[in-house]
Amino acid sequence: MPTTAARVAQNTDEDIDRAIRKETQARLSYFAKRPEKIDERLEELDREWDIERALEANASSLALVGLALGLTSDRRWLALPVLVSGFLLQHALQGWCPPLPLLRRLGLRTAEEIGQERNALKALRGDFDKVKKAGNRVQEAARAAGLGCEMHGRTVH
8 A cells, every 4th residue: 555645646647747846846946036926825835725635625525415416306316425435435545536637637736745845935935044954953943843842951942
C-alpha cells in the first residue's frame, strides 16, 4: 500500500505530474521577480483546495444527492451513494479512484505539492535567512512553529 504522501502522485500519469510541477516552477519564477506579491500568493495558497478535499467534497455531494433521489424519487438512486463510498474507500486504500485523473488534469494538487510551493515562496521572501547553523535550526523552527524548545536543559522561546 502506498504511503499517504506518495499515493496520489504514484497514481497520476507522469505527464500530468510534470505539468503540475512545471506550472509551479513558472509561478515561482514569476514571484522571484515580484517579491512584493509573495504575501498575496501565500494567502491564495491558504485557500487552495487540495485533491483530497476536492475528492471528499465530490464524494459526499454525490452520496447525498443519490440518497435524496433514492428516498424521494426512485430507490435505484441508492446505488449512487454505495458506488461513491466504494470509490472513496478505494482512494483511501490505494490512492486512486475514477475522478482522480480528471481532477489532476484540472490542476488540483496534493497538500504536499501546495506545501512545497509555500515553502519555496517563503524561501524567496527570506523567511529562512536566519537559519544559518545546525544549532540555530532547531530554535528557529520551534520559534516559527510558536513552540518553546528544550535545549541544554532549558526552554528556549
